[in-house]
Amino acid sequence: MGRGDHLNKGLMISFFILAVTIAFITLHGKTSGPEFISNLLFKKTIRIDAATFHVWVARTDQEREEALNNKNSMPEDTGMIFVFEEDGPYAVSVSKMHFPIDIIWLNKEGSIVAIENDVSPGRAYPARTSVSARYVLLLNGGVADKNYIGNESHVNISNIQ
Numbered sequence: 001m002g003r004g005d006h007l008n009k010g011l012m013i014s015f016f017i018l019a020v021t022i023a024f025i026t027l028h029g030k031t032s033g034p035e036f037i038s039n040l041l042f043k044k045t046i047r048i049d050a051a052t053f054h055v056w057v058a059r060t061d062q063e064r065e066e067a068l069n070n071k072n073s074m075p076e077d078t079g080m081i082f083v084f085e086e087d088g089p090y091a092v093s094v095s096k097m098h099f100p101i102d103i104i105w106l107n108k109e110g111s112i113v114a115i116e117n118d119v120s121p122g123r124a125y126p127a128r129t130s131v132s133a134r135y136v137l138l139l140n141g142g143v144a145d146k147n148y149i150g151n152e153s154h155v156n157i158s159n160i161q
Contacts, residue, residue: 044057044081044159044160046137046155046156046157046159047155048149048153048154049147049148049149049153049154051147051149053077053078053079054079055078055079055080056078056079056080056081057080057081057160058081059083064082067080067082067138068097068101068138069097070096070098071099072098072099073098073099073140074099074140076143079137079138079139079140079143080137080138081135081137081138081157082136082138083134083135083160084135084136087107087132087133087134088132088133089128089129089131089132089133090129090136091128092119092127092128093126094119094120094122094126094127095123095124095126096122097122098122099140100119100120100141100142101118101119101121101138101139101141102115102116102118102119102139102140102141102142102143102145102149103119103127103136103137103138104136104137104138104144104155105129105135105136105137106133106134106135106136106137106157107132107133108135110156110158111155112149112150112152112153112155113129113131113132114131114133115144115149115151116129117141117142117144117145118142119141135157135160137155
């Protein structure tokens with residue numbers, strides 16, 4: 001066996017160990033908070049004015065349904081963004097959430113079209129707007145006010161599209 005064969009065998013073993021580790025973490029990781037794998041693979045960065053947020057991207061109905069339901073909290077600089085294929089007046093259910101959130105509706109260019117601040121968790125009726133949006137951004141309650149985020153704010157979502 002030549003030196004190159006040993007190197008190739010070592011690389012194959014390293015990749016196998018990495019794959020097994022990722023599979024183990026995925027199958028046996030914590031479900032009560034953000035998991036290592038979801039942070040690694042699914043978090044994107046957006047900027048709103050001077051503030052930076054690391055967001056999980058929810059593109060499917062199932063991802064949006066699970067969203068922040070049954071989570072006890074999330075870090076202040078973290079959020080979730082719902083991405084829709086078409087514009088529409090999308091509602092957000094907070095009935096299974098356990099902490100207040102700010103909900104920001106964005107059009108396809110990333111301009112803010114509506115905001116609802118400090119939406120109480122467990123509310124029986126969904127938060128909604130009559131304005132069409134392409135994206136819905138969920139942040140911790142009070143973060144929009146703390147960062148002076150309003151209808152005139154500039155949102156950079158180029159990392160999401």
